[in-house]
Amino acid sequence: MEEIFEGIYSINGKIFTKNIMPGKKVYGEKLVCEKNIEYREWNPFKSKYCAGIKKGLKKNIFKKNSTTLYLGSAEGTTVSHVSDIIGEKGIIFCVDISSIAMQKLTLLAEKRENIFPILSDANNTENYSEYIETMVDSIFQDISQRNQTEILLKNSKYLKKNHYCILSLKTKSISQDKKEITLNKELKKLESVFEIEQTINIEPFEKEHYLILLKKR
Numbered sequence: 001m002e003e004i005f006e007g008i009y010s011i012n013g014k015i016f017t018k019n020i021m022p023g024k025k026v027y028g029e030k031l032v033c034e035k036n037i038e039y040r041e042w043n044p045f046k047s048k049y050c051a052g053i054k055k056g057l058k059k060n061i062f063k064k065n066s067t068t069l070y071l072g073s074a075e076g077t078t079v080s081h082v083s084d085i086i087g088e089k090g091i092i093f094c095v096d097i098s099s100i101a102m103q104k105l106t107l108l109a110e111k112r113e114n115i116f117p118i119l120s121d122a123n124n125t126e127n128y129s130e131y132i133e134t135m136v137d138s139i140f141q142d143i144s145q146r147n148q149t150e151i152l153l154k155n156s157k158y159l160k161k162n163h164y165c166i167l168s169l170k171t172k173s174i175s176q177d178k179k180e181i182t183l184n185k186e187l188k189k190l191e192s193v194f195e196i197e198q199t200i201n202i203e204p205f206e207k208e209h210y211l212i213l214l215k216k217r
């Protein structure tokens with residue numbers, strides 16, 4: 001296993017995180033043991049962050065012991081790997097509007113104590129201001145709504161200055177225009193708050209999706 005980013009490993013082109021709950025799977029992923037350490041395989045077809053790593057993401061925004069805000073956590077597939085990376089002393093505030101997804105995420109949070117589920121519309125940022133007492137170290141957003149860029153801009157108030165976030169942008173949810181045209185329009189909006197560090201087309205793992213690495217000014 002080669003550590004390609006802090007807490008993220010690779011062997012034979014496959015991506016892994018170190019399982020903080022050895023013996024336990026989250027979504028049917030493969031467990032692999034090397035030198036008495038157990039790793040969980042991370043599937044780029046099920047996780048856009050992993051797809052971004054496969055397509056050359058230049059920075060891992062999730063650091064050990066850090067605090068992150070994850071918007072659109074769903075049932076916790078990607079969140080479970082973030083949980084491995086940031087470790088027991090980190091915290092992931094997970095926001096999702098779906099009560100069904102939240103039920104599953106809550107079960108996961110009972111086992112993984114660094115996951116903090118929040119049932120809320122991410123447009124209504126005041127709903128969770130009481131939980132986020134200090135600014136977060138990173139934000140990841142994966143919400144396929146027409147106003148996905150505006151949602152991130154609203155939530156950027158929770159991100160520390162000079163820290164990073166990633167927007168998973170689904171262009172088809174915004175417009176039927178060519179994906180490059182939609183991307184450029186959204187990048188212009190993001191420039192009001194962020195420096196654009198990298199834009200990655202994550203095909204073939206997800207169609208019409210970009211990952212955008214951003215640094216808060």
Ligand SMILES: C[S@@+](CC[C@H](N)C(=O)[O-])C[C@H]1O[C@@H](n2cnc3c(N)ncnc32)[C@H](O)[C@@H]1O
Binds near residue numbers: 073074096123
């Ligand atoms: C593509 S899924 C996220 C998958 C997840 N990031 C993963 O990799 O495992 C998008 C999620 O966004 C949530 N969502 C949609 N609109 C939302 C909103 N306004 N606020 C919060 N969550 C929202 C949906 O309920 C859904 O669970």
